Amino acid sequence: MPSDAVKLVAALIIGILIGVVGGYGIAAMQKPAQPSTPTLPAGDVVPKAQYEELRNKYDQLLSEYNKLKEQLQQGKATEYTFYYVSHGGPADPWWAPVIKGAHDAGSALGVKVVYSGPEKFSIQKLVDLVNSAIAAHPDGLIVTITDYKALDEPLRRAIGMGIPVIAVNVPDPRPEKERIPYLSYVGQLEYDAGYQLAKYLVDTGYKPKRVVIAIHEVGHVGLEMRAKGITDAIHEAYPDVPVEKLDITTDETKAAEILKNYLTAHPETDAIFTLGPIGAHPALKVLDEMGLAGKVKLLTIDLDDVILQAIKDGKLLAAVSQQPYAQGYLPVVFMYLYVKYGVVPPKHVPTGPTIIDKDRLTTVQKQIQMTGGA
Amino acid sequence: MNPRYRRVLAELARHPEFGVLVSLAVLAAAFTLLAPDTFPRPVTLYSILTLASELGVATLGVAFLMISGEFDLSVGSVYALVPMFVALMADAGFDMTLAAILMLAVAFGIGIVNGLITVKAGIPSFITTLGMMMFLRGILLAITGGFPVRLEGSHWLVWVLNGPIGVQGLRTGAIWLVTLTAVFAFILDWTAYGNWTYAVGASAATARELGVPASRVKILNFGVSSFMAGLAGLMAFSRFQIVDPTMGMGLELETITAAVLGGCLLTGGYGSMVGSFLGAILIAMTRVGLVLAKAPAYWYRAFIGVILIIATVINMTLVKKFVTSG
Numbered sequence: 001m002p003s004d005a006v007k008l009v010a011a012l013i014i015g016i017l018i019g020v021v022g023g024y025g026i027a028a029m030q031k032p033a034q035p036s037t038p039t040l041p042a043g044d045v046v047p048k049a050q051y052e053e054l055r056n057k058y059d060q061l062l063s064e065y066n067k068l069k070e071q072l073q074q075g076k077a078t079e080y081t082f083y084y085v086s087h088g089g090p091a092d093p094w095w096a097p098v099i100k101g102a103h104d105a106g107s108a109l110g111v112k113v114v115y116s117g118p119e120k121f122s123i124q125k126l127v128d129l130v131n132s133a134i135a136a137h138p139d140g141l142i143v144t145i146t147d148y149k150a151l152d153e154p155l156r157r158a159i160g161m162g163i164p165v166i167a168v169n170v171p172d173p174r175p176e177k178e179r180i181p182y183l184s185y186v187g188q189l190e191y192d193a194g195y196q197l198a199k200y201l202v203d204t205g206y207k208p209k210r211v212v213i214a215i216h217e218v219g220h221v222g223l224e225m226r227a228k229g230i231t232d233a234i235h236e237a238y239p240d241v242p243v244e245k246l247d248i249t250t251d252e253t254k255a256a257e258i259l260k261n262y263l264t265a266h267p268e269t270d271a272i273f274t275l276g277p278i279g280a281h282p283a284l285k286v287l288d289e290m291g292l293a294g295k296v297k298l299l300t301i302d303l304d305d306v307i308l309q310a311i312k313d314g315k316l317l318a319a320v321s322q323q324p325y326a327q328g329y330l331p332v333v334f335m336y337l338y339v340k341y342g343v344v345p346p347k348h349v350p351t352g353p354t355i356i357d358k359d360r361l362t363t364v365q366k367q368i369q370m371t372g373g374a
Numbered sequence: 375m376n377p378r379y380r381r382v383l384a385e386l387a388r389h390p391e392f393g394v395l396v397s398l399a400v401l402a403a404a405f406t407l408l409a410p411d412t413f414p415r416p417v418t419l420y421s422i423l424t425l426a427s428e429l430g431v432a433t434l435g436v437a438f439l440m441i442s443g444e445f446d447l448s449v450g451s452v453y454a455l456v457p458m459f460v461a462l463m464a465d466a467g468f469d470m471t472l473a474a475i476l477m478l479a480v481a482f483g484i485g486i487v488n489g490l491i492t493v494k495a496g497i498p499s500f501i502t503t504l505g506m507m508m509f510l511r512g513i514l515l516a517i518t519g520g521f522p523v524r525l526e527g528s529h530w531l532v533w534v535l536n537g538p539i540g541v542q543g544l545r546t547g548a549i550w551l552v553t554l555t556a557v558f559a560f561i562l563d564w565t566a567y568g569n570w571t572y573a574v575g576a577s578a579a580t581a582r583e584l585g586v587p588a589s590r591v592k593i594l595n596f597g598v599s600s601f602m603a604g605l606a607g608l609m610a611f612s613r614f615q616i617v618d619p620t621m622g623m624g625l626e627l628e629t630i631t632a633a634v635l636g637g638c639l640l641t642g643g644y645g646s647m648v649g650s651f652l653g654a655i656l657i658a659m660t661r662v663g664l665v666l667a668k669a670p671a672y673w674y675r676a677f678i679g680v681i682l683i684i685a686t687v688i689n690m691t692l693v694k695k696f697v698t699s700g
Contacts, residue, residue: 010483010486010487010490013480013483013484013486013487014487016480017487017509089519092519092520092521093521120515120516120519120520121520218672244671245671245672246671247671247672247674247675250618250620250623251621251622252610252613252614252616252618252621253424253425253428253610253613253614254425254661256613256614257421257424257425257658257661257662258661258665260421260543261412261418261421261662261665261666262665264412264417264418264666265409265412265665265666265667265668266668277522278618281614281616282614285613285614289538289543291541306524
């Protein structure tokens, strides 16, 4: 056996691995530490009330200091400063139109919008960023309620300090009495996304013989809500049409073959709903391979370029967009109206579900061109 | 039982594949009864082969390594790493064939590193490869930011690795699986290297005393296992031309399941390549059969779990009865 060659390859690989790890380590070290606010130490050494009082004072002073510093640096005072904190980092392409929307609204209204999000998905980082935003005592705070348990304390504290809060993209899922008392939720509801998509199919006048919902993560609350919306909309119109959920897993080969065999076992199936690109891609592939593209109605939630192309080619009937640009733009507008004129926004401002079909394709392409995504 | 029949049965059952063959026959019969119109058709067979091809190719490597007494939990990560970098390189203008060869070499190297750490540092391979699995998955997530990477354009290699043959659903992946099974079965049962692999797995110390380069055999088998996982990943990638950074999560356990179903012992020293192939087929057939038998979708996983346990019990009973007691 060529043991020298083996050793050489091994040495090469170890070298590469060390290089990668080292590189990441150095990059991580060079990143400036995130400013973080002090947290309550373990044990009851300090009385909580005294701690809270001091902390509020500290936050207020810090915010005044920050405002003055900003004004000094800019040489002018902006009318308002809003903080927009989300779980989507600046490198995440889905969030690019959101960030653009928030900044566009800010410059249109003469408001300073500070956007921040963790570089990589991290609830801990999100909470740290929300705390930093609160410490800056902005005129308004716009937040994704990605984890209501982790965000409950800081957001209630912010509201207690008089900072108005608007939720965006992800709402607090609890009933109204228990939920964080934010002004409004701007974004899409998962149930509505499913319901409106299925309603679209019903409204075209098409009566399916059998409907299958391909769910790629069984038990995922958001996906199950989408599926429930679809089922309800179909059953309201046609109580006798069977609607079945199919566990296709996130593995593409499994998803494709499971769908294929489902279509063999139930050849009367003429409508497939997928709940995201991860389900839509294998479904498109299978329909193509079986020569059923366009004959079996395929509908999905969320867009990407493959899905838009499939709509254009007539292989996919319709998809739901939640219009990310509006999720950046609208909360800033509602916050401005509230802070400046005392206009209270409604409890829920939907940015979707908007159904994208062949007729809307040029419009959505304009949206992508202008805002960087849909 | 008539002693002559008993002898024939014992002779048959001495092969590690025997248990999985029995399980396969029973399941196939059951599905044929449950779905007489849809199950016994060539289309179904092609679908099963397609589902089994990526799992099967990865299983061959894992089973080979398992027979030499070690585990590889990093196969799921390698399965995603290889196509991910091939896609990135091809999109950056590299020739895809070159990228594929380079990345398969890297996969082999990763296996060698696993092997060197395990053998030289004396760490259980379970831990070494668990660490490697997390490390590689972390790199994938860090580089892609969690987003899938798509292959722009097309390439002949895509068809060679997993292209359609005819319209019935047969794919080149199935041919790869059958050919590689034959190659591996030949190496394991008809070459000195295969003999060494059995010997090292049964008892590394004894093998060493008999002059077998035990460490080298193990390290090389780690490389083979990783290489096969990379190849399987390329096959999966070739059909959809998109790689998700979470691709292949859980594959490590599925390959071990397929190998054990196929008669490999978790403790090493015993097993079969044809059996591992049939193990992968059994898993694929269970999935396909349940859909065709119109089983309620949310019960699939429960059914698969039960069927796996039953099949393994059949297998182990046969091994105990005919192999250990002779």
